[in-house]
Amino acid sequence: MIPETLLRVERxxxxxxxxxxxLFTKSLGFVRAVDDISFTIAAGETLGLVGESGCGKxxxxxxxxxxxxxxxxxxxxxGKPIHGLRGEALREYRALAQAVFQDPWSSLNPRMTVGxxxxxxxxxxxxxxxxxxxxxxxxxxDQVGLRAEQAMQYPHEFxxxxxxxxxxxxxxxxxxxxxxxDEPVSALDVSIRAQIMNLLKDIQARDNVAYLxxxxxxxxxxxxxxxxxxxxxxxxxxxxxxKLLFGNVLHPYTKALFSAVLPPRPNRQEDExxxxxxxxxxxxxxxxxxxxxxxxxxxxxxAREEPQLHExxxxxxxxxxxxxxx
Amino acid sequence: xxxxPWIPIVIIAVMISMAVFAPQxxxxxxxxxxxxxxxxxxxWVDGGSMKYILGTDAFGRDILSRLIxxxxxxxxxxxxxxxAGGGVGLTIGIVAGYFGGTVDxxxxxxxxxxxxxxxxxxxxxxxxxxGQGLTTLVxxxxxxxxxxxxxxxxxxxxxxxxxxxxxxxxVRGCSPARIMLTHILPNVLNTFMVLVTLNIGVVxxxxxxxxxxxxxxxxxxxxxxxxxxxxxxxIADAWWISVIxxxxxxxxxxxxxxxxxxxxxxxxxxxxxx
Numbered sequence: 001m002i003p004e005t006l007l008r009v010e011r012x013x014x015x016x017x018x019x020x021x022x023l024f025t026k027s028l029g030f031v032r033a034v035d036d037i038s039f040t041i042a043a044g045e046t047l048g049l050v051g052e053s054g055c056g057k058x059x060x061x062x063x064x065x066x067x068x069x070x071x072x073x074x075x076x077x078x079g080k081p082i083h084g085l086r087g088e089a090l091r092e093y094r095a096l097a098q099a100v101f102q103d104p105w106s107s108l109n110p111r112m113t114v115g116x117x118x119x120x121x122x123x124x125x126x127x128x129x130x131x132x133x134x135x136x137x138x139x140x141x142d143q144v145g146l147r148a149e150q151a152m153q154y155p156h157e158f159x160x161x162x163x164x165x166x167x168x169x170x171x172x173x174x175x176x177x178x179x180x181x182d183e184p185v186s187a188l189d190v191s192i193r194a195q196i197m198n199l200l201k202d203i204q205a206r207d208n209v210a211y212l213x214x215x216x217x218x219x220x221x222x223x224x225x226x227x228x229x230x231x232x233x234x235x236x237x238x239x240x241x242x243k244l245l246f247g248n249v250l251h252p253y254t255k256a257l258f259s260a261v262l263p264p265r266p267n268r269q270e271d272e273x274x275x276x277x278x279x280x281x282x283x284x285x286x287x288x289x290x291x292x293x294x295x296x297x298x299x300x301x302x303a304r305e306e307p308q309l310h311e312x313x314x315x316x317x318x319x320x321x322x323x324x325x326x
Numbered sequence: 327x328x329x330x331p332w333i334p335i336v337i338i339a340v341m342i343s344m345a346v347f348a349p350q351x352x353x354x355x356x357x358x359x360x361x362x363x364x365x366x367x368x369x370w371v372d373g374g375s376m377k378y379i380l381g382t383d384a385f386g387r388d389i390l391s392r393l394i395x396x397x398x399x400x401x402x403x404x405x406x407x408x409x410a411g412g413g414v415g416l417t418i419g420i421v422a423g424y425f426g427g428t429v430d431x432x433x434x435x436x437x438x439x440x441x442x443x444x445x446x447x448x449x450x451x452x453x454x455x456x457g458q459g460l461t462t463l464v465x466x467x468x469x470x471x472x473x474x475x476x477x478x479x480x481x482x483x484x485x486x487x488x489x490x491x492x493x494x495x496x497v498r499g500c501s502p503a504r505i506m507l508t509h510i511l512p513n514v515l516n517t518f519m520v521l522v523t524l525n526i527g528v529v530x531x532x533x534x535x536x537x538x539x540x541x542x543x544x545x546x547x548x549x550x551x552x553x554x555x556x557x558x559x560x561i562a563d564a565w566w567i568s569v570i571x572x573x574x575x576x577x578x579x580x581x582x583x584x585x586x587x588x589x590x591x592x593x594x595x596x597x598x599x600x
Binding site: 117 | 489490491493494495496497498499500501504508509512513
């Protein structure tokens, strides 16, 4: 059975204008934070979005959460475009797509009780009576492993891991179909990470909610995701089912990402790629393949032409001339 | 950690009770003249008596009674002006900071304009056009205050809206108005309260200056500024008429500022977490 497509991202672009001057603004160009990316997430599935800082992961998640307007392209949730929504339609969409962010110290309002934070999406939509909402808060706290009486407490009384549980409870309140997880465990102690990841998996198994997991940590991605997309400078360079990708890394950039992780068996010699230099400025991305300035396998053609994503094996897409022949 | 400023707190409490219970506390009427007893010095000066502890002015009015009733005007003006000016500044600061862009630009240029405008001149203009009185005084002082409130609160909001909980509130479907009321406002109230206490002194001095210049509450209603103004012609022979209300203003402003400093340190969450 092919699972139904929940989220479809089509040729999404987000360019930020860079200007100089206050009164007579002069355009210096555009930062292409997200430049023509497409992917889909099926209901109840997890897509991992990997890449180094500044590659456009967070902009992508903001676009999907409708916190930013795209320059071009569209995002469809259950077949309906999400941008340009107003009033009731926007509220309906908000109930379906929720988020948990990276920094548990910044994602809770210090002046609001935990219960109010969790119930906020319900209060805003007039979901039910005070009694029903209180019951739902108890239920949600129980689901994320906190005690019902903790609803009356303020965020400063909780640890980072507990705060992330509260943020998750708040995201689950409106029974969303999609939760954007922007680095949900990277700010936590290693000992807490596994707990939160397992909690996320349990919730997914029970509620059939889909996740977009934005991460830079490959171990997290491998543990959590069904599909993985690797981003570099606003583009997806490799996109495949996670099992396939972790067994057969094709793009040189993805290889470099894997080389940067400590290997499980350090004695075994593997071909390592250590990247030199910095990521080029997205204000002025290199022509041709964006990775050619740092790629150890770059050919003359890479500087002239831009490779497109193409299927190398079933479900495994790569944008690199090295794998074109296949 | 800073110690609780007990002396300023006691002084402020005394002044507030003076204002509240003025009719009960004052030994004489603050406006009735007893010309027979004019220009009597305070009790500790030669010629003074227990009848008029702080002496009398040129019309034989009891200085102590006028001081007690004067506290009323000063504190009422402070309360009203801080509520009006502070409230407007708080609202404008939140709106400008949250929306940013053109809204922010327009509002902040208004703030700049308010800063360049000579407040005393404006108050005199108001007094001439609207007539002297409490309302004029409160409006004039509010106009002096709102801009500094707006600027500081806006800065606070700019930092606050970068926090993730504001973006998450949008994701949960909160409207801008709701975000400003439930997420931004409660988080700037600390700063606001500190600004209020730090500005009480400014307001009291402004009230005194405007009354001194004749743009405040009309005589014979006693205010501290007016009392100083009354006595300035006799500073050589009857210094107490001006000096005693002067000391009262100094004490109150100093106490309020010390209290405000302590509040600021107390409410700063970065200091509190230590």
